[in-house]
Amino acid sequence: MKILFYKYQGTGNDFVMIDNRQxxxxxxxxxxxxxxxxxxxxxxxxxxxxxxxxxxxxxxMVYYNSDGNESSMCGNGxxxxxxxxxxxxxxxxxxxxxxxxxxxxATINKDGIVSLQMTDVDDIKVENNYTFLxxxxxxxxxxxxxxxxxxxxSEGSKIRxxxxxxxxxxxxxxxxxxxxxxxxxxxxxxxxxxxxLSCGTGVTAVAIAMYKTGKSSSKEINLNVxxxxxxxxxxxxxxxxTNVFLIGPATFVFEGTINS
Numbered sequence: 135m136k137i138l139f140y141k142y143q144g145t146g147n148d149f150v151m152i153d154n155r156q157x158x159x160x161x162x163x164x165x166x167x168x169x170x171x172x173x174x175x176x177x178x179x180x181x182x183x184x185x186x187x188x189x190x191x192x193x194x195m196v197y198y199n200s201d202g203n204e205s206s207m208c209g210n211g212x213x214x215x216x217x218x219x220x221x222x223x224x225x226x227x228x229x230x231x232x233x234x235x236x237x238x239x240a241t242i243n244k245d246g247i248v249s250l251q252m253t254d255v256d257d258i259k260v261e262n263n264y265t266f267l268x269x270x271x272x273x274x275x276x277x278x279x280x281x282x283x284x285x286x287x288s289e290g291s292k293i294r295x296x297x298x299x300x301x302x303x304x305x306x307x308x309x310x311x312x313x314x315x316x317x318x319x320x321x322x323x324x325x326x327x328x329x330x331l332s333c334g335t336g337v338t339a340v341a342i343a344m345y346k347t348g349k350s351s352s353k354e355i356n357l358n359v360x361x362x363x364x365x366x367x368x369x370x371x372x373x374x375x376t377n378v379f380l381i382g383p384a385t386f387v388f389e390g391t392i393n394s
Contacts, residue, residue: 135394139170139177141387142218144210144248146331146361148387150177151218154184154196161196166394168202177392180323180330183211185219188232192225195233199325207235207270209334209380213248216240217384235270248384252338256374258346265343269378272304273339277349281310281318286329290322307336309344315352317344319359331361334380341366342375 137159140151150170152159160166161184171179184196195215199205212233219225220242228241239251252269259266264276274293278284290306298304306322319340321333341355345368354367364382368375 136391137170137394138389138391140218140221140389141177141179142214142384143361143387144214144332144334144384145359145364145382147208147210147333148179149208149211149214150179150182151215152182152184153222155187155193157186159184164202166202167198168200169394170392171198171200171202177390180326181205181208181211183208183215183218185215185222185224191231191237192229193219193231195231195238197234199323201325201327203325204234205325206272207233207253207335209250209252209270209336209338210332210382210384211334212238213240213250213334213380213382213384216242216248216250217246217386221386233270242384246383246385247381249379249381250334252335252378252380254374254376255342255378258342258373260347265347266304267339267342269335269338269342271335272299272302273336274298274304274306275340275343276306276308278308278310281308281320284308284320286320286322290329291327294322294324305333305336307333307340309340311344311349312358315350315354316356316358317341317350319357321359329360332359332364334364334382337364338366338378338380342368342378345370
């Protein structure tokens with residue numbers, strides 16, 4: 135089978151995009167999806183995303199991690215899918231779509247900057263040395279001193295597979311504060327089982343966690359990731375975070391066909 139694909143990246147978080155509006159992609163073929171995401175034998179990506187029709191909204195997002203399994207929400211993937219939908223002439227400058235965690239609204243400007251509304255957050259667990267919350271995907275957030283030299287893969291794996299999170303596991307974010315509203319972030323992603331250059335739900339979790347724990351007094355927080363810069367803004371009332379937006383570039387890389 136010959137598959138037409140498109141490659142996108144959002145601050146280094148890269149994805150294989152497939153237009154599945156005709157419902158022809160074998161969605162349950164875990165080995166095929168893992169093969170397409172493989173960086174040595176396939177196309178290479180942190181995940182694969184299907185653009186599908188929706189009866190009432192602009193489109194539906196179906197997201198798979200690079201291990202081939204369907205996963206929870208991916209923020210950078212959602213932003214890239216909005217850009218892809220525009221390339222496919224599905225939308226113009228804004229979109230409302232369904233993902234695994236519910237409905238999302240997004241806008242895209244002429245410079246390719248996508249603002250994606252994320253899920254509301256009100257259940258936040260604050261411990262002495264970490265914060266845990268779900269921003270569409272579960273995230274463990276912890277501050278470290280020497281982020282540049284930190285062993286993200288090994289330390290992230292320990293936490294991801296620890297008794298804290300059981301079989302489901304968690305994504306793990308390591309954070310260094312630079313200013314009141316500027317933080318550097320490195321993320322270990324479950325399903326990829328490695329550090330990625332960026333994680334959208336991760337930086338969203340970091341922004342909310344830093345505000346919640348008093349590290350920042352700003353409701354607009356800048357995040358430096360290994361693949362670039364992102365911004366998260368939100369409103370908060372009665373300990374509930376609403377109007378949460380993940381903002382950053384979503385870039386088309388190339389398109390091609392591959393035989394499966």
